[in-house]
Amino acid sequence: MDQPTLITVAQQTTIEQTIKKSRFIATIAPISSEVAANQVINEVKSSLPKATHHVYAYVLGDHNEITRQSDDGEPSGTAASPVLNVITNDNLHNVIIIVTRFFGGIKLGAGGLIRAYGSSASLVVNQAPRLQRQSLTAYQISLNYDQAEPLMNWLTERVVNIDHVDYGAAVTLTLLLESSDDTFETDLMNQTNGRAQILETMPTTAWIPYQSKN
Incomplete structure (x- = not known):
């Protein structure tokens, strides 16, 4: 529910x-x-x-x-x-x-x-200022270093929030997206020529700036 x-x-x-x-x-x-x-x-x-x-x-x-x-x-x-x-x-x-x-x-x-x-x-x-709790999907993705930096501007505009970035053998990012966003995986693969790895997805909630419907 x-x-x-x-x-x-x-x-x-x-x-x-x-x-x-x-x-x-x-x-x-x-x-x-x-x-x-x-x-x-x-x-x-x-x-x-x-x-x-x-x-x-x-x-x-x-x-x-x-x-x-x-x-x-x-x-x-x-x-x-x-x-x-x-x-x-x-x-x-x-x-x-x-x-x-x-x-x-x-x-x-x-x-x-x-x-x-x-x-x-x-x-x-x-x-x-107000916040609203929103149902989101958390994506954990892995990128090579040569992919990560050019992609950051696109990700910043594309997702609700970049929740965490880990710099290890590869760059691992945790991203928050609207649960209704059903084109992200396709768009990500297009942006990275199929080289990005999606490690995990899970439903979550987060507080985001309130967006009035009026």
């Missing part, structure tokens, strides 16, 4: 906006466990100790098996829920968003809080 296409963020990213004198600082980060989520929460709290609220939501698992959220003192339903909605609506997995608020003296009301926390989460999601 094919694994679902998962989308996550590539790195921790932070944005800031001011709404009616309140500062909202949103941080998004990839996480692999609840321990990692708590580490990000503690890091943000330690770096912004005078903040009024540290609202967060996170999801873990291929099917969001673990979901956690905290309003951190804001009225129930006005803070963490809109943050979580941004995560799920954007089909993100294994991520945490923390929105830190410095109260500026003007109350926003329930609707204003929902918009402020939701927009802060949306801004940081749109700013963060």
Whole structure:
């Protein structure tokens, strides 16, 4: 069975906006466990100790098996829920968003809080680079040294990624290709006049830059 296409963020990213004198600082980060989520929460709290609220939501698992959220003192339903909605609506997995608020003296009301926390989460999601998990095929090929260097430019453009290169008696490369690519072996033999050796192929998965279908 094919694994679902998962989308996550590539790195921790932070944005800031001011709404009616309140500062909202949103941080998004990839996480692999609840321990990692708590580490990000503690890091943000330690770096912004005078903040009024540290609202967060996170999801873990291929099917969001673990979901956690905290309003951190804001009225129930006005803070963490809109943050979580941004995560799920954007089909993100294994991520945490923390929105830190410095109260500026003007109350926003329930609707204003929902918009402020939701927009802060949306801004940081749109700013963060994304990765997607893709089903791939790993090829291990062997080339003579006189073949390898001229072929590298072609391989770089032809495959998803050159995962590993080993320089021994011959040059052995591990290449990642889209599983639907059914012409690679023929193209490789054409490029090397039939001299390349395909040592092994196997299905695998990898995180690659997200390619929007829009």
